[in-house]
Amino acid sequence: MRHVISILVDNEAGVLSRVAGLFSGRGFNIESLSVAPTLNPEKSKMVITTTGNNEVIEQIIKQLNKLINVIKVVDYKGKEFVEREMILVKVSAKEGSRAEILRIVDIFRAKVVDVSPKSYTLELTGDRDKLEGFIDLLTPMGIVDFVRTGAVVIEREQKKRRRL
């Protein structure tokens, strides 16, 4: 089962290595990882996506909490949250495919960030499914280079439900 976990940590040298070392040392899996300072420059937030059964996830969360530099751990499973990641993809753009690529860009509301006679470089932000769909459509055109951030997440504000 895929879980998205956010970890608030001290923004210090070696903290990333403590977290990454914990995962590798105990045989936990990291699917993606993103990390950057928070508005308070003394803290950083990591978002890790991982997989495991309930027992494994419980151990991951407890072990993370045990690290001295970890301040807060949130597992987003069962919560309402917004998840986004970004890709930059350089796709080969030949005479016959240039228009088709732009159509796909339009449909996905992606952006063209660089153009050359041979290629387009595209930027797209979205959840996993959207990015996968985009990649699937571009693959036949010839992907020259590709880079993807890890997921970032934020919890949705609880909405008041109106009774009908």
Add this chain to the structure above:
Amino acid sequence: MTKIKGAEAFVEALRREGVRHIFGYPGGAVLDIFDVIMDVKDIGFILSRHEQGAVHAADGYARSSGKVGVCLVTSGPGATNTVTGIATANMDSIPIVVFTGQVPTHLIGNDAFQEADVVGITRPCTKHNYLVKDVADLPRIIKEAFYIAKTGRPGPVLVDLPKDVMNATVKFQYPESISLQGYKPVYKGHTGQIKKLVDLVLRSKQPVIYAGGGVIHSDASDELRRFAHLTRIPVTTTLMGLGAFPSDDPLSLGMLGMHGTYRANMAVTYTDCLIAIGARFDDRVTGKIDEFAPKAKIVHVDIDPTSISKNVKVDIPVVGDCKLVLKDIIKAFEKRQDEIKILTKRLDVWHERIEEWENKYPLRYNKGDKIKPEYVVEMIDKLTPEDTIVSTEVGQNQMWAAQFYKFRMPRLFLTSGGLGTMGYGFPAAIGAQVAFPRRTVVDIAGDGSIQMNIQELATAVQYGLPVKVMILNNGYLGMVRQWQGLFYKKRYAHTSLAVSPDFVKLADAYGANGILVENPADVEDAIKEALKIKGPVLVDFHVEPEEDVYPMVPAGAPVSKMLLV
């Protein structure tokens, strides 16, 4: 306020932490600290002969006294030599602080002489570690290091000290409080969980308390005894828990696990209510995990949440300090005297069953013409004072000590349980002797293990530490040979120690005393003589070479399937 050097601030910080002894070894990167230490009168320095010896000694000091053990070594190889000792302390939750020298900050990362990324190397085997980059942070970091080492689930903390930082000057101000946002151990158990625990225990028919090292770390032996006596529940302890409950108490089942007693292993197999306190369901305790306490509801009291439901699914977890939780448990029980009466009456049947198991297969060994190692341990138990501190090496010597020495009080048994570090016992005994100069300290050793840190004999002689080393010399790496005998068709691959030193001459060469014992009839007198000698003694008992440790649960088998004598 006048400024002082980092090295002086270091010593002043140790003073504020109440440090009385440092175990260590000098070197280039820590010259400035040693230059200061030379004139310090209120903190003793014990020079080991190998950094591993220093860190094990700090560990033995901590285990026996309950205080934080301190170790100081140089950079690079000095620091890497402490890694085994740090990992040993980490597995057994022992509070030590290890200070390592480091090359000057401007050289870090340059592959400088005697440089090693020690913070990187020790990250997975410390509770926490630090690199001090700015002398202004030094007092705070030392304060935090001691605090982290001794609170919560205790453990080793390493502080890496670059040479230039020790030379820089600082206005010394020792912080009074600590603010660690990410470290707030829970001490008090959840009241609701404790009530559930009490309800469960009062309904149980065949309860067992399974106590581990956590009971000793939190000084909860008195509370454990009161709880057991109040409810009449039998108690088994882990290797690390030996001494947490008096082994001569009628409720004691002895040790459980791979080389545990028959009655302890049968009791945990048939129990309907297993109360784990400060223990972590190690594989050497549980055997085949699916068949461990298969009929039981499991209660688990532990200060470390990661220990709970890690190996077995726990029905009632209680996160908290063993001592505080046990106090609350006792309080909750005392309100329910009528139900306790019914419980203690009901337990008659359970106690009868346990007695049957005990009568069927007590701990025993066959007598023979040669010296039996079990007999040596029995004699050591008989002839040493009650407050004797016993350390062990690792292997058969360790298991025989655990089985045949009667541990009646906590903090008297020093053994590397989790990591299983050969060479631990002798330096640990030295550390304990430093903490308790007047007590008898005995290292029960094997001829293999003792040679892993034999160089510390010089330390013992230099500081007049009268540690008694009892070598159960069987000419083999006995425990490995035992496994080869049982599971590898007696193919003794490289476990014969065909060449060993003459231990009597060796002791003599170091300026210690050596005694050779080859006859069962001489065992008692040799031990008496060793105890009488003022200085350190090596007693070389030539024991039955192929004696095995029994009972034994083969690795991966359920604990109810024991090989017996």
